[in-house]
Amino acid sequence: MMLSTLITVASTACSIFALPVKRQSSPRPTEKLGRGVAAVRSSANSTFISWLLLGLDTDNIGFTIYRSSNGANTTRLDSEILTKGTNYLDSTANLGQSNRYWVRSVINGKEQSPASGSFTLPANNAQESIVRVPIRPGARVKHGTQQDLEAYRRDGKFLWKVGTGPDSENQNNIEPWSSGIDVGQWDGVTVYDLGSDDIAEVIVHISTAEGANNDEQFIAVLNGKTGALRATARIRNDYIEHGPFAARLGVAFPDGTHPHIIAFMKNRQEDKKFNRNLDAWVFDGSKITEEWMYDDQNDGSGSDGHNTRIIDADGNGKDEVGEIMFVLNGDSTLKHDMASSGIGHCDRWQIAKMDPTRPGLQGHSVLWKNYGDEVANIGRGRVDDIDPNHPGMELWSEGGSGLYNASSDTLLEEDTTLYPFELYNDSKLEEWDPANPSKSGSLPRIFRIDKYGSINPGDPNPGFLGDIFGDWHEEVITTNAAYDELIIFTTDQPRSTGWYLQNAHVDYYIGTGMDRPPKPNIRYIGA
Structure with a gap:
């Protein structure tokens, strides 16, 4: 079964395709996760706490949040059940003490058991949207030497x-x-x-x-x-x-x-x-x-x-495996092949709900045609909704080849300097301003990692980009120069949108004007 080409972006050799939509017959097996509570010191006198909303949570679920300071008696922090998000700002704690936080889900006014796992913010923690995990000195992997694989708990054990x-x-x-x-x-x-x-x-x-x-x-x-x-x-x-x-x-x-x-x-x-x-x-x-x-x-x-x-690109309950130029069915038979298109090697590609008006998912491979009849292999690229003025997601690549709206094939900015890892570039997090695209040569900067004693261990790249805390905000994982600490940049902002970085794609549209996501057809596996 070949994928139908939906859009060929002007002056590029990248293609956007969609798979026919099928109906998943049985619930998809999914790992059973906890609430993933995390906390950072967001100001001189307040703590930002976030946790996960899970796939099978009911629509009427709420939460209560608790704190224990220095191991003392438990204090419930909310005055009424929390129903408007999975985060909370605690401005009553003594931050000179250690503070342990956890939540309980509430259904039909009744707290559920057991409570979530907890997260402890150390006493006198620095004011920063960072979780620091100590690791053993000397854990650094040097090029040209034997490598080690090490495991740590989140508390650094x-x-x-x-x-x-x-x-x-x-x-x-x-x-x-x-x-x-x-x-x-x-x-x-x-x-x-x-x-x-x-x-x-x-x-x-x-x-x-x-x-x-x-x-x-x-x-x-x-x-x-x-x-x-x-x-x-x-x-x-x-x-x-x-x-x-x-x-x-x-x-x-x-x-x-x-x-x-x-x-x-x-x-x-x-x-x-x-x-x-x-x-x-x-x-x-x-x-x-x-x-x-x-x-x-x-x-x-x-x-x-x-x-x-x-x-699961076609929605039949079975995963496909894609390797940019070809996609395999779950039984290893070939579903899609771009060899006949004459397009060869690409570096990056995305599969996402790029166009909310079209059925199924779309795929994008970054191989931009920059000038004349020459085709250049561009090393990095991205698809995400960064311009609310245009429905659907935007796509761009390394090298200033332009910012396009994926749904309408509209060139929004010709000379953009959005970079390979989306808006995380050269050890700094930047923000695209659709109201002032002429400023794209110098994007507004949110922070630089070296301000916090951090380096990219895979210089120029971080160790990881992704939502490991599960709170719809992306984390950036780096280390310090001594390689004895993992430095995890997260958020201290109570909002419903996140940092969309390297791999934050799901099987429904995320962006401006999005519909309420459908209830997933899943089942939890495990104990």
């Missing part, structure tokens, strides 16, 4: 360390050695509750112990609490004469029922061409079994990029 061995030393961002993790586009590690027991597993791409054979690579599942090895499965590599596979990992529900480990892997031939495989495995609690492998050389598809997107 160290849990475990796993060394990836000498086969992680070569960290070339195109051809890393067989155990290289967090190298360029190759993360080589992901986390998910594969066992549905409320304890996440850590999945890692690794070679044999002690660097015995750089050609033997495995998918390994580790116990998330202890780091202990639970199972391994050997990775098939029919192109090993060209070296080990670099890997990008994720988790999908391609059958609509069971979580699968997904790996996009490739190595490079001497003529600079790539061999590419997409693999899927299932972990049953004791062993890892390969379900399918899509061999690009033999099965044939378009080119790849630097983003793997996993989403």
Whole structure:
């Protein structure tokens, strides 16, 4: 089934496509999450607390919020049940003491059990919209040395360390050695509750112990609490004469029922061409079994990029796996291929509800045609609603190629300097001002990370961009220069919109004039 081209943006070679909408027949399995309470000191005498609204929460849900100072008696803070948002501003606490916060959901006027998990704001915490997590000194990963994988609780308690061995030393961002993790586009590690027991597993791409054979690579599942090895499965590599596979990992529900480990892997031939495989495995609690492998050389598809997107794009309850130029069905058959369009490698792409007036989701690949008949590969790009004057989302790329409205194919600003990581650029968060587009050469700055002792560990990129606190505001994760602290930039603003950064896309439209999101057809898994 081919995707129909909906829009080809003027003077670009990027395409926006949509998948036909189907009806999901059964609830989608979803991890059971807690409320994710987080707190920051937002002023000299107040604390901003936020928490999650969950997918199966009822429409009439409310919350009560509690505080314990220095471990003393519990105080309920709200005078009436909170129903207008999942955040609260506490201006009554003694911030010279530690303050622990938690919430309870309320349905039909009755508090529910159990209470949420809690978050403790330390005594005399700095006034900043930051959560700081101490990590062990010396945890820094240096280029060209062996890498370690470490686990910490949010309060900074160290849990475990796993060394990836000498086969992680070569960290070339195109051809890393067989155990290289967090190298360029190759993360080589992901986390998910594969066992549905409320304890996440850590999945890692690794070679044999002690660097015995750089050609033997495995998918390994580790116990998330202890780091202990639970199972391994050997990775098939029919192109090993060209070296080990670099890997990008994720988790999908391609059958609509069971979580699968997904790996996009490739190595490079001497003529600079790539061999590419997409693999899927299932972990049953004791062993890892390969379900399918899509061999690009033999099965044939378009080119790849630097983003793997996993989403139920056609709404049938089963995830598709997309690699920019091609999209696979959950059974590994080819759903979409752009090879026939003549478009090759792109770096970034997005799948989102870009146009609220069209059915289904849309996809956007960033490959801008900048001048004449030449096509240039632009490294970064983004799609989000940043101009409320135009329905739907806007799209732009690195290199000042223009800001377009995706729904109407309208050029809104020709000489924009919006940057690769959307509005987070060069260690600062900036804000697009649609009322004054002529000022786009110098965007209003919200903050610089170095003001808070922070650096980008993946210079020039942060460690992570995404909504890890689940409060509809994006977090930016960095470190300090000594690499003994994670610095997580969050928000202290009680509002309903957030920072839309690298991966904040869902399967409904988020932006100005959005409708109330539909109740998701999901079921919680786990205890």
